[in-house]
Amino acid sequence: MSEEEEIIKVEGLTKVFNHSLTAVDHINFGVRHGEIFGFLGPNGAGKTTTINMLITVMKPTEGKATILGGDIAKQSLDVRGAIGVVPQEYTADEDLTGYENIILCADLYGIPKTVSKKRAMDLLQLVELTQFKDKRVQTYSGGMRRRLELACGLINRPKVLFLDEPTLGLDVQTRAATWNYVKMLKKEFGMTLFLTTHYLEEADALCDRIAIIDHGRIVVVGTPTELKDSLGGDIITLGIQKEEDITDLISKVEHVKEVKKENGSYMIKSSNGELTAPLIIEALRKSGHVVTKLSLTKPTLNEVYLQYTGRSMRDAEESRETVMQQRVAMRRARQ
Amino acid sequence: MSEQEKISKNRFHGLWALTNRDLKKWYQNPVVFVMGIIQPILWLALLGKAMNLSGMFSVSQLPAMPTLSPPLTTSQALTLGHYFSGLQGSIMNSTFNTTSYFSFMAMGMVAFVTVFTTAFVGMSVVWDRRLGFLNKVLSTPVSRSSIIISKVLSASIRSIFQAAIVTVIAYLLGLQLGANFTAFSVFGVFAIVFLIGFGLSSLFTAICLRATRMETPQALFNLITLPLMFASSAYFPINLMPSWLKPVADANPISYTIDAVRRLMIFSNGYGQLPLDFAFVGAFAIIITLICVVLSWRYLNK
Numbered sequence: 001m002s003e004e005e006e007i008i009k010v011e012g013l014t015k016v017f018n019h020s021l022t023a024v025d026h027i028n029f030g031v032r033h034g035e036i037f038g039f040l041g042p043n044g045a046g047k048t049t050t051i052n053m054l055i056t057v058m059k060p061t062e063g064k065a066t067i068l069g070g071d072i073a074k075q076s077l078d079v080r081g082a083i084g085v086v087p088q089e090y091t092a093d094e095d096l097t098g099y100e101n102i103i104l105c106a107d108l109y110g111i112p113k114t115v116s117k118k119r120a121m122d123l124l125q126l127v128e129l130t131q132f133k134d135k136r137v138q139t140y141s142g143g144m145r146r147r148l149e150l151a152c153g154l155i156n157r158p159k160v161l162f163l164d165e166p167t168l169g170l171d172v173q174t175r176a177a178t179w180n181y182v183k184m185l186k187k188e189f190g191m192t193l194f195l196t197t198h199y200l201e202e203a204d205a206l207c208d209r210i211a212i213i214d215h216g217r218i219v220v221v222g223t224p225t226e227l228k229d230s231l232g233g234d235i236i237t238l239g240i241q242k243e244e245d246i247t248d249l250i251s252k253v254e255h256v257k258e259v260k261k262e263n264g265s266y267m268i269k270s271s272n273g274e275l276t277a278p279l280i281i282e283a284l285r286k287s288g289h290v291v292t293k294l295s296l297t298k299p300t301l302n303e304v305y306l307q308y309t310g311r312s313m314r315d316a317e318e319s320r321e322t323v324m325q326q327r328v329a330m331r332r333a334r335q
Numbered sequence: 336m337s338e339q340e341k342i343s344k345n346r347f348h349g350l351w352a353l354t355n356r357d358l359k360k361w362y363q364n365p366v367v368f369v370m371g372i373i374q375p376i377l378w379l380a381l382l383g384k385a386m387n388l389s390g391m392f393s394v395s396q397l398p399a400m401p402t403l404s405p406p407l408t409t410s411q412a413l414t415l416g417h418y419f420s421g422l423q424g425s426i427m428n429s430t431f432n433t434t435s436y437f438s439f440m441a442m443g444m445v446a447f448v449t450v451f452t453t454a455f456v457g458m459s460v461v462w463d464r465r466l467g468f469l470n471k472v473l474s475t476p477v478s479r480s481s482i483i484i485s486k487v488l489s490a491s492i493r494s495i496f497q498a499a500i501v502t503v504i505a506y507l508l509g510l511q512l513g514a515n516f517t518a519f520s521v522f523g524v525f526a527i528v529f530l531i532g533f534g535l536s537s538l539f540t541a542i543c544l545r546a547t548r549m550e551t552p553q554a555l556f557n558l559i560t561l562p563l564m565f566a567s568s569a570y571f572p573i574n575l576m577p578s579w580l581k582p583v584a585d586a587n588p589i590s591y592t593i594d595a596v597r598r599l600m601i602f603s604n605g606y607g608q609l610p611l612d613f614a615f616v617g618a619f620a621i622i623i624t625l626i627c628v629v630l631s632w633r634y635l636n637k
Contacts, residue, residue, distance in 0.1 A: 081476040089467035107352030108475040
């Protein structure tokens with residue numbers, strides 16, 4: 001299978017709830033073999049709805065998608081057998097032990113007991129739950145449950161793994177550990193991963209390519225670097241001693257794309273900040289100016305998000321309780 | 336992770352795993368398990384024994400004989416005495432087909448406990464949806480029918496167990512077995528309980544396929560179970576019911592279940608319409624289960 005081959009192909013996928021609420025609006029994208037593809041967007045953007053359609057638990061209103069060549073609507077059983085899913089909620093049965101939960105998942109995939117027993121032990125080792133395997137899940141912490149969900153999602157050795165908000169509500173430490181697991185899956189097993197997130201850091205740290213989704217539409221797709229570069233590069237903020245307009249002077253420096261004066265400071269856009277900054281200082285010194293402060297900012301996905309949606313991603317984020325309330329409301333709307 | 340394992344192509348893979356999961360939640364939970372035993376004891380020992388219908392007809396309850404003139408001859412008095420002392424048994428027998436009302440009602444309880452056991456299956460469907468477990472199962476290559484049948488199967492197996500408990504408790508409390516009773520009867524009772532359990536749990540599952548709140552099954556629970564119980568022969572024979580209620584009771588699968596259980600266990604006048612009982616309850620189970628499975632294809636999703 002070549003690197004460029006598309007494992008997931010999505011064409012015009014659309015979901016309308018109750019004939020009125022368009023959650024996903026004619027989206028098109030492809031996920032290549034062996035990459036981590038991220039869906040980034042605020043809550044209610046249509047991320048989970050997209051994942052639910054791809055994992056065949058929700059029927060699309062319109063459009064089509066194939067996973068590993070199988071149509072999600074017509075060959076749903078085949079698709080389900082070939083993919084792994086780590087849902088947003090904790091879905092393990094609290095009354096069963098961790099081990100029993102994994103074996104139950106294996107049975108649901110039709111994996112014979114002779115194989116599943118060994119595989120369950122391997123997976124428990126992988127997610128570091130071996131010593132808790134015979135404890136009931138209701139005694140597990142949030143991080144342990146998350147890891148158990150991951151193990152369940154891997155029981156059928158999927159070629160594609162879907163992770164819906166894999167670190168939602170986790171503490172910083174557990175989040176970092178989850179990132180490591182995801183990276184390891186790609187590196188060690190060459191797995192293709194599709195994940196949704198509303199954390200910019202997560203998309204930046206994990207994903208090979210990102211699709212920014214807003215109001216059910218994909219606004220842009222690209223690697224994190226491409227997306228940041230599309231903003232026009234780095235930003236240099238600079239202050240000088242004298243009250244004098246030096247905009248023209250800076251504009252002439254190599255790599256400088258744009259200069260703006262704001263509150264006595266100069267905002268300079270450059271395609272290569274590290275190279276430009278010394279050149280600017282040099283040019284100013286030659287003309288007798290003294291630089292009092294200077295900072296260099298690399299663009300983050302937040303700026304990318306702001307650029308494409310007109311809103312700051314941080315503004316779109318809300319407290320966890322509001323998120324939970326929204327989710328309950330959404331779920332009721334869907335029934 | 337390149338090796339590909341042989342994966343079961345059996346259409347019903349995962350069925351037993353899901354059934355066993357539901358059964359585990361029952362037999363591994365001491366409170367639920369013990370309550371399942373205590374409940375029938377309460378029903379039988381308190382209600383069953385309290386409604387002492389035979390006591391109503393005992394000779395000591397009858398008004399004193401009026402003094403006749405001329406007085407009865409000894410032989411006439413003896414005949415009349417015999418008549419009255421036989422009256423109780425004769426009325427009980429012609430009404431209930433057995434002289435023991437406790438036995439009559441205890442066998443009704445076998446069906447009663449099945450209704451209550453299967454009603455819980457609806458709640459378990461709602462729970463699975465609320466807790467996200469259902470969503471996980473839906474994303475695995477298990478057929479929708481297996482998910483449904485596993486619920487129905489586990490409830491039917493529990494029903495058999497509960498029916499066995501009721502029968503044992505009733506026996507300990509003085510159940511009068513009829514002449515029809517043989518060792519084979521016990522299996523007959525289990526068979527009919529399994530069939531009605533299958534049909535009823537399919538009914539409750541179908542109702543809860545789209546339910547997301549616990550209130551829904553709880554409200555419907557009373558709406559369905561009480562008419563099913565009262566418009567049946569559980570407490571009183573159908574032929575003495577008012578004419579408007581008779582057709583309802585005659586169409587009620589619970590009546591046929593109870594009739595079968597009584598014919599197998601406590602009646603003495605042959606098996607009569609036992610084949611009809613089995614055919615009716617069997618047809619009910621098959622039709623309702625099919626409807627439930629077809630509905631699940633459409634409605635059992637997110």
